[in-house]
Amino acid sequence: MCLAVPYRIISKEGNKAIADVFGMKKEIDIRIIEDVEIDEYVLVHAGFAIQRVNQQDAKETLELLTELCEAESKP
Amino acid sequence: MTDKFRNNPELKPLLNKIKHDVAALDGKALPLKFMEVCGTHTVSILKFGFRHYFKDSIKFLSGPGCPVCVTSACDIDKMIYLAQQGHHIVTFGDLIKVPGTHSSLEKEIAKGATVDVVYSPLDALNIARNTKKEVNFIAVGFETTIPVIAGLVLDTYAQQIKNLSILCLIKTMPNVLRFLLSQLKGEIDGMIMPGHVSVIIGSEPYEFIPREYGIPCTVAGFEPVDLGLGIQALVSQIALGSPAVDNRYKRMVKSEGNRAAQELISAVFQECDVAWRGFGSIPKSGLCLNEEFINFDAEKRFHIKVNDEVVQSACICGDIIAGRKSPIDCTLFRKKCTPENPIGPCMVSFEGACAAFYKYGE
Amino acid sequence: MGNNTILLSHGSGGKQSKELLDLIYRTLSHVVINHGEDSGVFHANEGKVAITTDSYTIDPIFFPGGNIGKLAICGTTNDLAMVGAIPKYITLSLIIEEGFGFDDLKKILIAIRDETEKGNISIIAGDTKIVSKGKVDKIFINTAGYGEIISKDTISSQNAESQDAVIITGDIGDHGAAIMAYRNGFESSLKSDCANVAPLIKALLEHGVKIHALRDPTRGGLASILNEIVASSKVNIVLEEEKLPIKESVSGVCDALGIDPLYMACEGRAVIICPQDQTDKVLEILHNETLGENAQVIGRVAEKSDTPKLFLKTFIGANRILPLLSREQTPRIC
Numbered sequence: 089m090c091l092a093v094p095y096r097i098i099s100k101e102g103n104k105a106i107a108d109v110f111g112m113k114k115e116i117d118i119r120i121i122e123d124v125e126i127d128e129y130v131l132v133h134a135g136f137a138i139q140r141v142n143q144q145d146a147k148e149t150l151e152l153l154t155e156l157c158e159a160e161s162k163p
Numbered sequence: 164m165t166d167k168f169r170n171n172p173e174l175k176p177l178l179n180k181i182k183h184d185v186a187a188l189d190g191k192a193l194p195l196k197f198m199e200v201c202g203t204h205t206v207s208i209l210k211f212g213f214r215h216y217f218k219d220s221i222k223f224l225s226g227p228g229c230p231v232c233v234t235s236a237c238d239i240d241k242m243i244y245l246a247q248q249g250h251h252i253v254t255f256g257d258l259i260k261v262p263g264t265h266s267s268l269e270k271e272i273a274k275g276a277t278v279d280v281v282y283s284p285l286d287a288l289n290i291a292r293n294t295k296k297e298v299n300f301i302a303v304g305f306e307t308t309i310p311v312i313a314g315l316v317l318d319t320y321a322q323q324i325k326n327l328s329i330l331c332l333i334k335t336m337p338n339v340l341r342f343l344l345s346q347l348k349g350e351i352d353g354m355i356m357p358g359h360v361s362v363i364i365g366s367e368p369y370e371f372i373p374r375e376y377g378i379p380c381t382v383a384g385f386e387p388v389d390l391g392l393g394i395q396a397l398v399s400q401i402a403l404g405s406p407a408v409d410n411r412y413k414r415m416v417k418s419e420g421n422r423a424a425q426e427l428i429s430a431v432f433q434e435c436d437v438a439w440r441g442f443g444s445i446p447k448s449g450l451c452l453n454e455e456f457i458n459f460d461a462e463k464r465f466h467i468k469v470n471d472e473v474v475q476s477a478c479i480c481g482d483i484i485a486g487r488k489s490p491i492d493c494t495l496f497r498k499k500c501t502p503e504n505p506i507g508p509c510m511v512s513f514e515g516a517c518a519a520f521y522k523y524g525e
Numbered sequence: 526m527g528n529n530t531i532l533l534s535h536g537s538g539g540k541q542s543k544e545l546l547d548l549i550y551r552t553l554s555h556v557v558i559n560h561g562e563d564s565g566v567f568h569a570n571e572g573k574v575a576i577t578t579d580s581y582t583i584d585p586i587f588f589p590g591g592n593i594g595k596l597a598i599c600g601t602t603n604d605l606a607m608v609g610a611i612p613k614y615i616t617l618s619l620i621i622e623e624g625f626g627f628d629d630l631k632k633i634l635i636a637i638r639d640e641t642e643k644g645n646i647s648i649i650a651g652d653t654k655i656v657s658k659g660k661v662d663k664i665f666i667n668t669a670g671y672g673e674i675i676s677k678d679t680i681s682s683q684n685a686e687s688q689d690a691v692i693i694t695g696d697i698g699d700h701g702a703a704i705m706a707y708r709n710g711f712e713s714s715l716k717s718d719c720a721n722v723a724p725l726i727k728a729l730l731e732h733g734v735k736i737h738a739l740r741d742p743t744r745g746g747l748a749s750i751l752n753e754i755v756a757s758s759k760v761n762i763v764l765e766e767e768k769l770p771i772k773e774s775v776s777g778v779c780d781a782l783g784i785d786p787l788y789m790a791c792e793g794r795a796v797i798i799c800p801q802d803q804t805d806k807v808l809e810i811l812h813n814e815t816l817g818e819n820a821q822v823i824g825r826v827a828e829k830s831d832t833p834k835l836f837l838k839t840f841i842g843a844n845r846i847l848p849l850l851s852r853e854q855t856p857r858i859c
Contacts, residue, residue, distance in 0.1 A: 091203055091783045092307065092359050110777025112706060112713035117285060120310055120423040131362060131415055132781070135283025136311040138424060139362045139415050146414040150167055153388055156180065156395060157173040170767065170840045178841060210785075212843025282709040282782060387841055502850075522848040 092133035094141050097126055107132065168386035177391050178216060184398050185220040194222040196350065197397060198486060200340065201357035202229035202512065203385050209519055211387045213394075221394065225519070227339055227439065227484045228357055230303045231257045231512040235440045238332050239263035240469040245299045245330065245461060246276040253287040254301040256280045260511045264470070284308075284315045291319075291327035299461045302329040307359040309333055309450065310424040313431040316452065316459050328461040331451050334437060336360050337368045338448040344376050347486055353379040353397035358389070358412050363428075365420030366410050373406035384412040431456055440508060441481015480507035483516050490520040497521065531625045536655030545653065548627065549619075552634040556641040557648045565649030567614060573674040575610035577601060581666040587632070589703050590716030591792075593666055594633035598640040599721045599792060601670035603741045606723035607795065609676025609730060614649040615641065618667040623658050633664065644721045672723075676730050684737040685758035689826040690804045692797040693770065694725055694811055695819045697747055701789025702775040705782055715774050720793030725817050728810050729797070738798040741791070745850070748787040748835060750796060752849040755833040763836045763844065764824035787837075788850055798826065 095107035095116060103119040107130065118124050118137045129141035185195060194217070199205055205225045208214050214223055227233050240263040246252050252268065259268045259278065272278050279290055284300055291298040302312045312333065319327045336357060344351075356369055361382045372380050379400035383393025389412060396409035410416055428450070437449030452460045461467070477495050482488035490496050490509070500506040502518055509515035535545040550560060559565045581597040591599075602612040617637065621630070641648060649671075699718035706713045722741065729736065738758070740750040755762050771786050779786045793816065799807060804822060811817030827836075835847045 091781075092362075093777070093780045109711075109781055110774045112711045112715065112774055112778060114711045114781075117311075117314055119314065120421060120427055122423055131359070133307050133359060134311045135285050136314060138307065138310060138359070139417075139421055142414045149392065149411065149414060150171075150388070152411075153171065153173050153177060153392060156392075157176045159180075174841060209845065210839075212837075212839035212841050212845045215845055216841055216843040286710075387839075391841075522846070522850075 092131045092138060094129045095132045095137070097124055097128050097130060099126065100124065105137070107137075168384070168388040171388050174388055174391050177395060181391070181395050181398055182217070182220055184402060188398075188402060191352070191401065194218075194220055195352040195398075195401070196222050196224055197353045197355060197394070198224040198226045198351050199355040200226035200228040200336070201355070201360065202232075202515075203359070204228070204355055204357070204383070204390070205516070205519060207385045207387075207390055211390065213387075213390060217394075224351070224486045225483075225516040226486060227343065227442070228305070229509075229512045229515055230305060230308070230334065231261060232480065232484055232508040232515045233334060233439045233441075234258070234261065234303055234332055234508065235438045236263050237438065237469055239267070240265075241330055241462065241467050242268060242301050243271055244467050244469055245465065246271040246278065248465065249296065250277075251290065251294055251296040251298045252276065252278040252301065253281055253284075253290055253298060254278060255303065257512045258301060258303065260505060261508045262506065284311050285318065287315060287327060288318055288322065288324065291324050294326070296326065297465075298327045300327070300329045301332070303332045305334055305336055305357070305360050306363040306428075309335075309432070310363065310427050313427045316431050316456050319459060320456065328459045328464050329452075330461045332437075333432070333450045334439065335434075335448055335450060336364070339439060339442070339445055340369075340372070342442060342445050342448070343485060344372065344378070350486070351378055352401060353381070355390075355393055355397070356380055356382045356408070358382060358384050358416065361412065361416045361420070363420050363424045366408050366416060366418050367420075369408045373408060377406050379406040380408045382408065382410045382412045382416050384415065439484075441484045476506065478507040480509045480517070483509050490517040493517070529627050531621055531623065531627060531630065531655060533623050533655055533657060536653065548631060549634060549651075549653065552631060553638050553648060556638055556646070557651070559649060565614070565616070567649060570673050575605050575608050575672045575674055576669065577604040578667070578669040579604060581668070582662060583704075584662065585704075585707065586629070586663055588707055588717055589713075590700070591719035592633055592636050593664060594636035595640050595719055596792060597666040597668050598637055598644070598646070599719050600743065601668045602644055602646065602721045602723045603743075603793075603795070605670045605672035606726040607680070607739045607741055608674065609680045609726070609736070609739070610672030610674045611727055612644060612646050612670055612672045612723050614647050614671040616669040617648050617651040619651075619653045620661050620665040620667070621653065621655050622661050622663050623655055625663055630664070640721060644723060675727070676736065678735065680736050680739050682738050682740065682754045682757040685754050685760050685762070685798045685826050686737060686800070687760055687826055687828055688801055689737055689798050690801050690822050691751070691762060691764065691824040691826065692799065692804070692807055692811075692820060692822050693742075693747070694722060694795045694797065694817045695791075695793070696770045696772050696775065697742075697791060697794070698771060698775045698779070698786035698789035700792040701746065702778045702786065705784065705789075706778045709782060711778060711781075713774060713778070715772075715778065718791055718793040720816055722793055722795045722816065725811060725814055726795060728814065729807060732806065732810055734799065734803050734807055734810070736797055736799050736803075740796050742794055742796055743790050743792060746786070746788040746790055747796065748785075748847040749849060751835045752847070754798065755835050758826075759829055759831065759833050761827040761830050761833055761836060762824060763827050763838055764847070765838045766840050768821060768823050770819050770821050770823075787847060801825075
């Protein structure tokens with residue numbers, strides 16, 4: 089029900105940040121992401137950052153895919 | 164990064180494996196029935212071709228996860244009432260076409276009502292600053308959207324904007340799932356939990372589903388790889404006979420959710436009973452403004468009057484949202500009810516089951 | 526300056542009208558012919574000719590990559606090109622809301638002049654009306670276009686044949702995405718693809734390329750015009766998701782707003798349906814032109830069908846139907 093995509097933080101001031109989504113800049117609200125840092129990725133829904141994206145977990149999910157895939161090719 | 168989750172050469176072998184695993188399941192009637200609770204999942208499943216790909220092995224049922232579809236006709240009438248008072252209505256796009264008992268926002272626009280469609284609720288602040296009219300934001304949505312609406316209320320308060328209030332039609336997920344599962348009993352083989360609702364509330368609130376109902380659950384994202392891994396988790400739980408809540412969207416969803424978001428929500432709202440289209444009133448399945456912010460409640464501020472008259476209609480959207488019936492069971496479907504002239508909300512919303520069935524020729 | 530906005534009296538036919546008409550004629554002097562007559566007169570050629578008409582309204586009237594003036598000229602020339610015609614003459618009617626700025630009008634006229642000059646087109650007749658506040662949204666433009674057909678074979682939406690290639694001359698959805706990004710407060714380098722594609726089509730036809738069907742994917746985008754072609758030609762068409770040229774920023778704004786680039790308007794693209802053996806030649810010619818450098822084969826015409834459909838072969842290899850949508854896409858939260 090809830091559309092959201094990752095944006096990269098470019099600059100921040102108070103509750104607001106400028107973030108990049110595929111080369112576009114948009115002001116977003118970051119009040120519920122504690123201590124967000126420049127260059128971090130956040131998930132944005134309706135102009136509001138709702139979570140930081142954990143790159144390590146993203147990597148592990150892709151590794152899980154590879155693992156399940158290999159299990160398939162080795163009968 | 165998104166690209167690796169969208170177009171990944173390793174996905175096809177995985178999906179192939181899932182098909183084999185489903186065929187090898189012992190004593191399970193096929194196709195398996197998986198319910199996706201989130202409208203964006205409904206869209207992704209159609210858009211990336213999953214429904215077609217798994218057509219003999221998995222049937223996807225759409226749950227009550229489209230905020231537009233679950234909004235009752237009486238609540239739509241409230242929006243129309245506000246528009247008719249000459250207020251400036253600010254809303255998300257899909258709501259415009261949803262019919263109330265006698266009209267829709269779209270018809271009111273044609274009669275001269277002012278209605279703005281926005282990307283973010285926070286856009287209502289600027290709109291209110293630039294008009295003398297009363298501005299009403301139509302607050303529909305689930306947990307994902309609630310922090311944004313809480314932010315709007317707090318900013319309106321802090322910036323002392325006097326002409327902005329919200330029509331609060333917010334709904335929450337856990338108790339409607341409980342209600343739905345008590346109705347469906349044993350008819351579902353697995354549930355794909357709403358990814359971005361889970362970002363806010365975490366995966367813990369779903370623990371009762373495998374525990375009390377024995378139904379496998381997965382928290383999944385919306386890209387093809389996310390969906391593939393989510394579906395794999397469900398099939399694997401079924402094969403092992405050990406239902407659980409498997410989080411396959413860890414890069415976004417923590418088991419405890421986003422605490423700061425939860426605090427923001429409870430600073431502004433409190434739990435209440437709300438009416439769902441097709442389900443009626445469900446205890447503690449929605450939020451209303453708490454005492455401190457009650458002045459921002461458009462319903463109270465403008466003493467909204469709507470008839471509680473029920474217009475008899477053959478529309479079965481309520482049963483469809485509950486997973487009891489399919490759009491093709493409806494006598495209006497494709498005949499009187501089409502995307503051009505929708506009678507029920509499931510035909511209006513981009514992600515409504517009727518609109519999806521209509522578009523994809525099922 | 527008191528006279529920097531257009532007033533109702535500028536349309537009265539009196540002294541103030543002259544001020545407005547002077548601006549128009551001064552700006553367009555190189556491209557207007559038959560100035561001062563009640564009708565435009567020209568020598569017609571002996572072959573087939575094409576006529577089209579269209580009205581233009583857009584919010585915002587100035588957008589990244591163009592404005593309503595450029596859009597009006599390109600929209601008209603593109604419609605002519607889609608039947609294999611070379612645009613020659615255009616008519617220009619401006620319907621202007623009282624209070625519209627002279628400076629803005631001048632910018633629009635300059636865009637009209639530049640685009641007609643570049644396309645070697647003359648403005649053969651025109652009209653200006655001023656209407657009171659609220660009767661139109663800033664400015665509407667209506668045009669008619671006249672072109673001379675140079676293609677030997679009839680190009681028509683009914684002529685797509687089984688096994689034909691489906692080619693697009695450039696990236697998909699730029700115009701629609703640029704407008705949506707702008708309207709929703711995204712600051713982007715995204716530009717409308719608004720352009721006159723007639724020179725591309727002319728190059729193809731002059732090289733003797735055989736084209737069965739040609740369409741410009743404007744309102745409703747690629748999916749909508751291909752749905753019209755499958756219905757007219759009674760064939761299925763299969764597009765391949767992996768081959769669709771869509772800019773990252775376009776798919777990004779679409780993902781963020783919940784809209785589908787396949788239904789977003791393009792204003793400077795053409796979809797070419799031609800026999801497979803023409804493909805290499807078409808791509809070679811298109812790739813030689815800046816406007817066609819991203820041209821790509823995006824699918825093929827499949828079998829004949831009495832219930833023809835447009836399919837998309839998705840990344841996971843499933844075929845899904847791309848239906849005809851009935852309404853404009855709006856940002857959604859879900």
